[in-house]
Amino acid sequence: MEVLLLVVGLMLAAVLLVGVGDRTRLPWPVLMVLLGVVVGAVPGLPDAFDLDPELILPLFLPPLLFATAQRTSWALFRARWRSIALLAVALVAVTITAVAGTAMALVPGITLTAAVALGAMVAPPDPVAVEAVAGPVRMPRRLLSVLQSEGLFNDATALVVFQTAVLATVQRGELSAPGLLLRFALGVVAAVALGIVFAWIARWIGDRVTDPTGRSALTLVLPFAVYLAAEEMHASGVVAVVVVALQLRSASMGDEAAERLVQRSFWDVVELLVTGVAFGLIGLDLRQVVEAAGPDLPRMLAHAAVVCCVVIGIRAAWMVGAWLLVRRARSALAAPVTGREAVVLTWCGMRGLATLALALALPVATVDGPFPARAELVVIGCSVLIVTLIGPGLTLPLLVRRLGVQADADAEQAAEKELTLRARRAALERVAQRERTADLPEEAATALHERMTRLEALLRGDPPTTEERDHVEALRRGRALAMEVQADALAAAREEVLRARREPGVDPEAADRVLHRLDLRTVLLG
Template identity: 40%
Template sequence: MDRIELLILAVGALVVALPLASKLGLPYPVLLTLVGVAATLIPGVPEIAINPDLILPLLLPPLLWAAATRTSWAHIRANMRPILMLAVALVAVSAFAVAAVLAALLPQVPWAFAFALGAACAPPDPVAATSVAGQLGMPHRMVSVIEGEGLGNDATALTLFNTALAAAVAGGTISFVEAGEEFLAASVLGIGAGLLLAMIAGKILDWLKDPILAGAFTVVLPFTAYAAGEEIGGSGVLAVLAIGLVLGSASYHLLDAESRLVGTAFWSTLDLLLTSVAFILIGLELRPIINESGFDLWRHLGIGLAVTAALIVVRLTWLLAGGLFAQRFFHSAVPANWREALVLGWAGMRGVVTIAAALSLPANVPERGTLILIAFVVVLTTLLLPGITLPWLVRRLGVGKADPERTLREVAVRVVGAMNERIDELHADGDLDDDGAERWRQRCRRIVMAVSPSPETESLIQERARFRHMRAVNLELHAAAQAEALRMRADEEIDPAAVDRILRIIDRQIANA
C-alpha cells in the first residue's frame, strides 16, 4: 500500500467513522484503528511499508502543534502539579513496571531493551486522550489535565527510550541519574528552542499580511521546531509545544481576522486528516507485526496482555492513591474524588508514539518481533477497552457534568457586556449617534441569541422572530447575488478572478449572517 492509497483510505474512513462514532457514542480514533485492522486482514491487500524513523517526525509535530494552539497556558499552569505527576513521574513508573514484567516473562531480553519498550508503552496518546475528553463532557479541569498530560508525556517517554537504547547499544546499564539529567537538559534545550523560534515566527507573522502566506508559514513551524529541538540535543516535542502555546495565545495580536479564520479552518482539516492517518496506520501495522513475531503468536499475545494489565493497574493505582495524597497534602483540585481518579486512570489510551518507538528498535534486539507485537497489543487493547467503555463509565459515575452550552452563554454574555460598555463610551463621546448606538446594541443581542436561548419573554420572542426573519432575508439577498456572480463567471469576457473575489466576500457575509 503506497502513501496515496493510505491517504485515500484515511479520508474514506474519516467520512464513515466520524458520524458513526457520534452515533455510537465512541471516540473516533477507536473506529479508525479498527478500519486499519480490517483493511490489513483483507486478502490481497499489500503490507504497508513506511520507514518507522519517519513516523514521528512527520506525524507528531503537526498533531502536537494543533493541540498546543488550542490549549490555554493558564489552564496548564493552574494544573501543573497533577500534569507533571502524570506526564513525568507516572511515565517513568510505568516504564519500570513494563520492564519488570518483561524481565519475568522474557528473561532473554536485556533489561535495557525491556526498559526501552516500557518507555515506548508508557505515554498515553495525546490525540486519543484529547478526542475522548472533548467528546464525553468531562469537567473542564479534568480535560485540562488530560490535555496537559497528553502534550507533555511524549517528551518524557522518548527521552527515557533514547537513554535506554543508548545504554543497551553500549552494553552498559541504565543510570537513572543520567536519565534524569538528560531529561532535564532535553527539556531546557527543547523549550528554549521553541521559545526562540516563537519570537522569530511572531515577528514574521506580524509582517505577513496575506492570509494564505501566513497559513502556509504556520505549516512549516511545527516541523522546524521539532527538527531544531532534536538537532541541538533537546526535546523536539517540547519545542513544538512551546512554540504552539506561545503563538496560539498570541495569534489574536499577530494575525488579522481573515488570517485567523483561514488558519483555523486549515489546521482543523489537517489535524483531522493526520489523526485519521495515524490511527489507521496503527491498524495497518498488524500484519507485518504478526509476521515478524514468529510462530508462537498466542504466547506473545499473552505477554502483551500481561504488559497491558500492568500499565492499567499502575495508572489506576497512581491516580487513586496519588490523587487522595495530593488532595490531603497539596489541596489539589484534580482529581477531586475517587470517581474522577477512576475516570482519569481509565483514560490511558496509547497510540502512534508507542508503535513508532517500538518499530525503531534496532534489528539486533533479542525478540524484536515479540517486543513490537507486545507494543501493538498494548495500543490496541488500551484503545479498544477504555475507548469503548469510557463513555459508559463517565455516565455511570456521574463525572461528565460539564455544560458546554452554559459555558458558551457565559462567554457570550461577558463579551457582549464588554461591547456594550464600549458602545456607551463611544456614544457619550459623540463618536456614535443614537441610531448607530442602537444598531450596535441590536448586533450585540444577536450574538447572545445565536449561541443559546434565554428564558422566554414576549419581547425576546418578538426579537428572536425579527432576527430569524432578517437572517432569512439576508440569505435570500446573498443567494441572488451569488447566482448572478456565478452566471457572470461563465461569461468568457469576464475575468473569473474578479468574480471569485466577489464570491469570497459573499461567502464571508453569508457565514456571518
C-alpha cells in the same frame, strides 16, 4: 503509487468513519484502527505501508500535537504544573520501572536496557488517542484538561528514556539515572527556548503575510520545522511543538478575527485527515508484528497480557492515590475528586501512535548481534496499545454514563455566560467612550446600544432576527461612523475575551467558543 493510493484511501475512510462514529456514538479513530486490522488481514495483500519507522513520529506527531495544544493556554498549564509533573514525569517513570522489572522476570534473554526501552515504549498515554477518543465524550472539563495536559508532555519523558536505553543496548553501555535526569532537563529547557524563538519568528513572518490563507499555511509548516530543529539539537521536539503552539495562541490579537476563523477550519480538516491516516496505519502495521512473531506468538501474547495488567494496574493505583490527595481540595481545577473520576482517568490511559512508532523503531541488531528479544518486545508494545486503545475507546462513553461522571452542563454554561457578560460590558464601555469623543448621531447611538446589549444572545449562538438584519443594513447604508464605533466595540469585546483566556481558572475552550462567535459576528458585519 501504492503508498499514495493507501494514504488517499485512509483519508477517505476517515471521512466516512466520522459519520459512522457520529451515528453509532463510537470514536471514529478506534474504528480506523479496526478497519486497518481488517484490511491488513486480507490474504494475499502486499505489505501496505513500507514507511521507515523513524519517520512515523516526525510525520504525524507535530501537527497533531500542535492542534491539541492550541486548545489550551499558558494559564491552565501554570495552574496545573503539579499534576503535569506527577503524571507526565513521575507516573511515566514509575510505569517504566514496573514494566522493566516485569519484562526482566518474563522475557528470556532480555537485558536491563532493553527492558527499560520496553517500559518507555508503553508508559506514555498518547495525546492524540486521548484527545480523539475522550474529547467527544461528555465528561467534566476538569478531567479532559488533566488528560490533555498529561498527554502533551509525557512523550518527552518517554522519548528521552527510550533513546538512552536503546543506545545503551546497541553499544553495550549502562543506564545512569543522573545522566537521564540531566539529559531530560537540558532537553526541556532547550525545547522551551526554541519554541519561544520559533513563535517569535512566526509572528514576524505573519506580520508581513497579509493573506489569512498564507498565514494558515505557515502554521502547518511551523510544527514540523520546530520539531525537526529540536531533534537536531537533541532537545525535546514534543515540548518545542507544544510551546510554540501555546505561545502563538497567547499572542493572538483581537483584530485577527478572519485569520482565526480560517485557521480553525483549516486545522479541523488537517487534524481529521492526519488522525485518520495515523490510526489506520496502527491497524495496518499490526500484520507485520504478527508475522514477525511467528510460532512464538501465543507465548509472547501471554507475557503481553501480564505487562498490560501491570500498566493498567500502575495507572489505577496512581489515580487512586491522586484522588486521596485531592478529594478535599477546593480548587475548581482539582481532579480526580471522586472515586468514579479516578476510574475514568484510569480508563483513559490510551496508548497510540507514539507506542507504535517506538516499537517499530527498535533496532534489529547491536554491536554483539541481534537486539535482545526484539520481536517479543514489539508484540508486547503493540498488545498494550490494542488493549488500552480499543477496549477503553469502545466502552468509555458507556462507562461515563454508567458512573454518572458526565459534563456539568450548568457549570459550562455559567463559564461561557461569565465570559459573555465580560465581552458585553467591554463593548458597551467602548461605545460610551466613543460617544463622549465623537459626534455620534442619536439614532445611531441608540441602535448601537441596543445591539451591544443584545450581544449576550448573539454570543450564545442565537440566529439574528429580521429586525437585527434591518439594523445592520441601515447602518451599512449611511452611518459610517456608527459602523466604525460598532467595530471598535466588538474589538473591545474580543480583547476582553482574549484577556480572560490568559487568566488562571478560565477554561480556554469556553473562551474559544465565545471568541469564535465574536469573530463570526465581526466578519459578517465587516
